[in-house]
Amino acid sequence: MAELCAVIGVGQTNFDANRIDVSMPGLLREAALRALEDAELTWADIDAVVVGKAPDMFEGMMLPENYLADALGATGKPLLRVHTAGSVGGSTANVAMSLVSAGLHERVLTISFEKQSESNAMWALTLSPPFSVSVVAGAGGFFAPLVRTYMHRSGAPEDTGIRVALKDRLNALKNPYAHLKMPDISYEMIRDSMMLWDPIRYLESCPSSDGACAMILSNEKLAERTPRKPAWVHGSSMRSEPVQFAKRDAVNPMSGRMAAQDLYSQAGIKDPRKEIDCIECYVPFSWFEPMWMETMGFADEGEGWKLTLDGTTALDGSRPVNMSGGVLSSNAIGASGMCRYAEAANQVRGEAGEHQVAGAKKALGHAYGGGSQYFAMALFGAEKP
């Protein structure tokens, strides 16, 4: 029988376009220390460290984890790194959870990060090998055609993306760590912002951020002794698929649907629409909220947009989505998945501050990466599974 696993500490940095005030190790340190403080622990209490970040080219540093041992108190402990593109913040936590569940370690620090100001992600995503031509302009260039397909398939109102962005940008105002805070944000501002990758507008897109997010995981015995309420892991799942194959559905990918079904099966969830109180999912461009609502079974196919329009996903709605302001408000790529998990965990711990969903008992954290081809999810509960 696997060990139960719980999140007993959460920490994140302040996110910003340019954290020039800290080195890369210093950035991770800030998140890790806050997580230790939250759990009222010290470095000596940690048995292993699992680090995640997106491709090395995003900072131009090979194997950065190799020089982070001193910053993360990992000397003399296992230190390993996970890499699954943008979903890495989620999958890194999943790997750390498996170390606890398997009984290998009692307490694990898991942390993920990106320092986008060191480089240029658009450049890193458009490296042009010989004999080829680059026509896909960064992540937005890849995802915009998928958004157009979704709009066509679902017949969603054209302003769905604007409404998602407005909701998330308003939520971010309640999050002290968020990068983008726009107190005067309005529907009109988003509508009138520049089209970058038509149909995706500037204010419907995520920023480039520096930041890190950390969680302390423990087994059941130690979670019961922790000073603050733990978030119990009810399930965690990862699925992958190739970026291209004939008749691939890249809008509602098979691997995303499989990960959600596996997660619900592990957690004993029969009807996610009734049993899950809130969701924090990876939405780098606003239209991905309705898309992922369908992939994860919170709406029928082609109807995810209705949850935005009828207010279900609003912070005061019946099933809020991206309470923290989401990836649209802070996107330190490697950290983004773990921020989703951290928010979901904090919701069931009752530690989500001004963006707390009253009485949240079960919360889902979600991350995706690559060309919508890597998915990582976890379900957190206020009670033991």
Place this chain on the structure above:
Amino acid sequence: MASIESIVRDSQPLKGPHVIEYPFRRSCGPILSEFFGALREGRIVGIRSKTAGVLVPPSEYDPVTAEALDEFVDVGPGGEVVSYSWVSKPRPLQRLDHPFAFALIKLDGADASMLHMVDVGGDESAIQVGMRVAPRWSAERKGHIADIEAFVAEADAVAAPPVLSGEDKPVRAIRTPLRLEYDFTAGREQTIFLRGLAHKMILGARRPGDDLVYVPPRGADPRTAEPTSEIVEVSDKGTVVTYSIVRVPSENIDLELPYVCINVLLDGSNLPFFHVLQKCELDEVRLGMRVQAQWVPDAELSASVTSIAFFAPIDEPDVPYEDFKEYC
């Protein structure tokens, strides 16, 4: 006119140079900022740790206990070669153009050694472990590790010349340019595809007995990993299955903005791919529209995707969404 057979026969993989280059930035944080600021002044600082003595360059954290460090110590400038590796043929981007040594140097007052270069005028016999060395400072110091050009025999060293710039702002970040030179190999299937393009032929592949054609061919069916060994030619006409209008500039993309990026499914292929649509008003682009590859002039054709200049609309009725909905 080339045949598929002749192209497949001549499938020695194409190779070409692939250079990845970027001037990455490193933010220093408070500790390394002090180190680089000191170099600009012609000094070297280390930091005291409980478990490992004085570390140079200064570390932010104790290597064993992880506690934050903050006690700076002046070290050097002289020191001793602890170990070295002789570089007999310096590479183009290395900072010395004659043979030199990369060396671990334990500076006076430090407990850990620092990696730098030792310049003994190209004479390998002039360096040995235990040799006393000192910095040869750069005249124009900017707050960078290259402010020390190299270490030299202590007897030949001169004191650091004064800072010329008078700059005293903290060094918050440094540039660390990176350049990687790869020999890119296209592989067998991609080579066949590329050689076809030189003859205005678009070649894909399928598993024998299967009807799904992959363009460009990938060597194996991504669903089953079975080889797609049968090479087939597909049309240069196709259908736009989805698209976006790109208005944002990107590195490595020279196209004039805005441009239309289409996902095009060629007739006879079962895998759409990205390319550019031109000769079309932006408000006329639509799902299902028919397009055709426009080739560069014959004299410019080569085994490269650049042989297709762009796609352009053709006068054929749109394809209903139902007919291509599995491909977008």
